[in-house]
Amino acid sequence: MITTTLLKTSRVLGSTLLVGGLLLSGAAQAQIATPAASPKSTVQQRVGLTDITITYSRPGVKGRPIFGDSTTKAITPFGQRWRTGANSTTSIKFSDDVTVEGKKVPAGEYGLYTIPGKTSWVVVLNKSLKQGADVKGFKDADDVARFTVKPYALANKVETFTMEFSDLTPATANVEMLWDKTGAKFKVTTDVDTKVMAQIDEKVVKNASASANDMAAAAVYYYDNNKDLKQALTWIQKANEKDAKFWNVHTEAKIRMKMKDYKGTVAAAEQSKKLAAEAKNTDYVKMNEGLIADAKKAGKL
Template sequence: MKKISIKFLSTLTVFTLVFFTSCQNKETNEETVKEVKEEIKKAPAARIASPAPSPFSTLEQKVGLTDVTIEYSRPNMRGRTIFGDLVPYGKTWRTGANANTKVTFSTDVTVNGTNVEKGSYALYTVPNQKSWDIMLYSDANNSGLPKEWDDAKVVAKVSAEVVKMPMNIETFTITLDDLTNNSGVIGLLWEDVYVGLPITVDTDKAVMASIDEVMKGSPNANAYYTAAVYFKTENKDIDKALIWVDKAIEMTKEDPKFWMLRQQSLIHAKAGKTETAIAAAKKSLELAKKAGNDDYVKMNADSLKEWGAK
């Protein structure tokens, strides 16, 4: 009887331990599940990485001293007819995909004779078969077209002739080409169509102010050289350019530069001093050969031939 009691008690003890352990594990599991659910709630929704149908692009270009930045999304043709179908004629187009195309100027610019203050603008167009209206709109943050169009926000408008291209451009493309010190053309290309928006910048005013300021002090060789080349390029006082480039060459005579001598030869030639132009070109040619610069070798050789050098 005593043995049975001990056995019974042992069994009861084991059962009790298992029962309490089971209950404890259940409570622990419930707490764990609760914690996991809370973490899932906090975790961001899973996202699948995939390419955008109309990839975003940023174009940055210096025009003279003005920084021009264009931000836009680029849809593809994908076998579709674009103008006159996907993009209707006679209706305002966002000029790209997704949010409006944004153009930012770091200085004031001129568009079609109209001053456009530095800042950001939405670029909108009205495509037609033979010409497009291209507009800069002062509200630069829209999901495509503005909810309510406001003509008062059109700061500049240009009618641009459509140029038909000999091939299709699959992806909508914006360029900034035909660059000079004072101008450029924002080009829009898609399907077989090209239209351009000319812009001009007042680079000369800024450069001349800089030259005047530097020349009041103690200009170094590079300052004289840069000023001389600018005067030559912009058809300004060639006699001043001559004086400045000669000073630059004199200041670097211990370590002559073939590109400086090249510009000296061109400035002398433009000033009608052919003999000294030839002498400078020969020095530039010799140094370019030593430097292994084939471009300058050819340019100098061509000029020497043009000027009748022996």
């Protein structure tokens, strides 16, 4: 009995020591989590109907010289290719075909490389996403676009490298690269018109039972982009016949105003004003009042 008990006790102790050893081994191998020196960031922007996504790592100035010639010991020397961030190559992804600084770029994801200079920067979009600063592995033949932009001085120092979108329009945006006291940017243009016109063709032009909302949207697009105003007027009138909303009747008034049909403008604006007042929308009441005054003055009514 004593021998059996000792054997059982020995086995239990052995198992306990084994488990304890494994736990200690796992704890010893686990790494302490600390903040990254150059944290990874992703910025995304819809430009027109196209999504643009940039993924990059953000190094800090930390008292170092950033851009400069060989005498400054800059960490990003003039004339040398830079991965446009830290750790790995910055990537830029387009959901549709775009134009970047006049260069056609197919939909896809690319490495975004730059060659900073004192008076100009070369920006390169390359099929490779893994080359970083490795000159040997980089292939110019894999370039999708290469262009030159001018750097500019920043009014305020940017401690952490930053990429952002600015100057947004319905079809364009600038991509800005900001670090220390220097900035550089390039323009991306998307093809909005082709896509919208294709939708209008499908949902309105070729659809005998087009909805009031689709016809109104088509009319607004034609109005905003100075397309066929007679066609825009036809669509908005049909939309208003189906369902007269004060904002759509106001659109009819604006189209008539642009066509210099001042009496028609006043009539449509008066109707829109009445509908807006019934809906207690004071903003549209005021807009219609302003449009009525402008039409009466232009038409000497």
